[in-house]
Amino acid sequence: MTARWTWAAALAVALLAAPVAADVIVAGRVVKTDRREVYVNLGEGVGVEVGGRIRFKRPIALRHPVTRAAVNDWLPLGDGEVTAVGDQLARIELAPELLTAIKAGDLAEIYVERAEAAPPPPPPPPKPSPDDRPIPTVDPETAQVLQVWRATTGKAIDERIGAWSGWLASHAASPYAEAVRADLEVLRATAEAMTPDRPGGRRALDLHVEHAAPKRALAGGDVPLAFVLADPEQVVAASLHVRTRGQTVFERVELVREHGVYLRGALPAALVAAPGVEYFVEAIGADGSAGAAYASDVAPATIEVDAPALVERFTPTKQRTRLTIIGSYLDFATFDDRKDSAGNTLDRRDRFAETQIDVLYRLAGVVEGVRLGFGAYGGRGGFSEEVWTEAQPAPVIGFQYGFVEAELRLPIDRGPALGLAGRFVAGVGREGFGVGVAGRVRLGDPDATNLSVGVSGVQQVGFLSDLMLETWPAPKVPIGLSVAVTDQPGNGDLGVRLAGDVGYRLRPWVRPTVRVSWQGRTAAHAGVGGGLGLVFDW
């Protein structure tokens, strides 16, 4: 018997079983569940009697596979016998396996026989005017989808899953495949949510496939797999469940069924990562029963995956390199207007400027990035109480340097990212060659909100320690706020610097920044500063 004839026969039987016009199906809801029985809001008033059978259904919202219109359907749960009836409520005793399946809110229906005569038939609809337009035809692909849709309406969830999985396994390239795949996910999620509520649980399928499993795979590449069904008549579809070793959740990949006995698919490249990839095959029978056909979720098959060689970290990819150019100027004496006894403003100049260019290369590992750059530093003064004269001019400080920096991202699973950066500085000042070091501890993502503490010390220049908060209050606008303590330039008096940076991401690859600062060594010896920067990412 072909499927079409079988379906036609089933439809005929369903039509013959339809109620006569006077009888009705009365619908209500489960209002309460108890240990052994449930209560529904159907009573004597609507014709419910002791001994009648009430069937239970659960509403489910679906989408039509072709039109994608929202469709309300229901899943059959089971039925029970009415043991007591009140005016408004009825009590139904349930078989043990249904006790956990039925919940308040589920649909309750009862077939009620009515004695009164059938209502008169509705007037015949007006005869439509003849329409000669050709009836639109449905292409075979759509017809098949509609056929499965009709066949699954009102069916249990496992049966729906089985039917759609079977269709998908052999129609992976259909224009409806994506829609069906999405609907299957909804059905599976619903089935998962109903477990173990479904009557009798899900039937397990005992099926096997033959498979030659690879032993090793390259990280980041698809792993094609093929399986041969040992008992193809029993299977309508199969899925591959894949995870990277160490993960807890498997991802599902539909296997494509070919030539009846073969199932083909691939472990997705994104999951093929060191130390290995694990998988098993779940086969689905036509009635929706399912079972592991190769390995299982508790004992999955494993393919070893070698960790990518270090050289892969240096393979050119986008957004790995950042060029930063900054220039800043700080004046500690802008507002220092102290005068001598004659009322002359004293020369207390105290300022410095710094320019720097550097390149950051991101390695995306424990060593998150490496930076190398050049800079020049120049300043005069450095003391709050000194007065500079021709006899005692303000000291001149200069330093031209290069530096190399490595930033580590500590492998911490919980909490914000923790980074450590170390920098080695080598340069020449007025006294010749000098070196310096700098370090920074950062809490948070360096390209998002983070808080960091840094300290640096360079021969002939001095030290600087700062606390900095960087964040993105708007998607294109980063800001940075910092407070620093320093004796620059030239190992002078201690001072404090408050600075604010604001950037704007003009394009994904370029971001200018502006800095303003206030700094002072004493209340009287203070000034303002500013700076400009450009950041290029590519």
Add this chain to the structure above:
Amino acid sequence: MTSSSFTLALVAVALAAGPAVADGVRHLPPAEAEAGAPIELAASVSDAGHRNVVLHYRARGAAAWTDVVFTQAAGGQWIAAIPAAAVLPPGLEYYLQSAAAASDGAAPVAVDEFASAADPHPIVVRASDQDARRQRDLMRTGGRRSRAHAAFEWVDFGQRDNAAGAVVPDRYYRIDLDFAYRLLAYPLEEIRFGYTRLEGIVPNSDRRVPTDCTPASEGSAACRLDAGFKVGGWFELGLALAEGVRFDGRGMFTANQESFALGARGELRAGIADGNHLAAAVEYMADVGTIGSFRLGWATVPKVPMAMTVEITDLPSSKRATGVRLLYDAFYPLPTGLRLGGRIGYAARDQIIGGLSAGVSASYDF
């Protein structure tokens, strides 16, 4: 099974493409293969007397298919073999067809039995770890194993003077010519022979011109020093500690201004030498001086790999004070294997006086 689920089963099975069960050929595809070893594909053919089963295979990415007819082996299995010479990384792809003679004498029609020409099944072919690494290394160098390289660099630390007005330059030039061959016999990855010439003029002191020098005597040996060497030969081994981590060790022999002298150089590098990499190097040449450097190279700008280097050095004479050089390199590789480079930089022994560095380089891979 209930009647409704039976109906549904029929619908599901009826909608599966093609026959529910392959009616004649059953084959378990291999998962992977070893490079250089033949692959034997086995199939069971139920009505073998009436049909030919044919294997079609090709290297992954190739256009043409090679056909092999299955033949019956002992035990009733049908076998087709892919010869060892065709089993090469990264892999092969194949499909099976059968063709049965029609009863009316018409020409047989080929039917796909496993996979298809449009969607063949891949077999990953694995090389040994060393072979796979060698393949990757050769891929990075375009299959070229040899490199001839020449570089010229002019380094100026600025003119030095003293209170008496004597002026002496502080500069040198360097020429490097070398030939490298990639052995890829890990851990020995490369060998390199080279020639270096390095000559310079510096004040005969650590930084300034000696105080007793005058403009009249500034050319004398007491004021001005000829530094460096005209002939330096060297030999270098490139040891790949791991894929992407390499140590280059060099031994050097020079004839400098006073005598025969030795030198050495070591560079530890992570990454790809002509692309993204980090390197730290130390070079020592007796009487000439020492260089310590850090270099960051990046190839993220299309077609123009670049590098920045911070160098700490007292070249060209170990009598000179240590200074720094800040260098920027850009390269332009051509598909022919020629790679041109340019360098600019700044050199200073103190913050008061400095000078420019500039250089050019060319290499040819073959």
